[in-house]
Amino acid sequence: MSQLTSRDFESLKEELKKRGYKLTPQRRSIVDTIIDNEGKHLTTEEIYDEVKQRCPEIGLATVYRTILLLEEMGVVYKLDLNDGCSRYELAHVNETHRHHHLVCNSCGKVLEVQDDLLEDLEAQIESTYKFKILDHSVKFFGLCEDCKEK
Known part of the structure; x- marks a missing residue:
């Protein structure tokens, strides 16, 4: 499993800043959850269930918006495995x-x-x-x- 380094998070923070966003604790928790579950191809709802354990106050809409933003930024890829669900995985720089x-x-x-x-x-x-x-x-x-x- 590959972990994002603090430099990667700095890069992510800079990219978010360019787009007018911040790397909030909720967004960071979503990214951490995707990293921690690499290879599992989680749905947005599954990501939400995991993140809710770290950030009980987070809403499903926040997770949806963040996943769409991370996909737009190229941090995650959306997968369609023909099961009717959109799943997500970490995009690797290399x-x-x-x-x-x-x-x-x-x-x-x-x-x-x-x-x-x-x-x-x-x-x-x-x-x-x-x-x-x-x-x-x-x-x-x-x-x-x-x-x-x-």
Whole structure:
């Protein structure tokens, strides 16, 4: 699990300040919750449930607004895993693209593929279509190892 350093939080504070916002204790708690639950792909409501334990006074609307702001800033990515929910994960500075996800159709487990499997395909697309790819999102649906064995 990667933690944001104090320098990362300073950068986040500066970016918020440029946009006319502050890194309030509530916003910091939301970011901390996303970091602490990295790899779990939480919904806004799940993030709210976790944050409420740290900040009992926080409202669901504050969490929604903050998640949208963090997504706009590129701090988090929204994931659609075809389950009717928007889920969120931390955006890593060193990732040039989002990582791929393996989604089990049976139990709903989500595994992350750390390798970028599409580098060659991207280069071919960029060359053929003269199209500069900035990002991509790939999800594979199937059965995880446990469900496959059942």
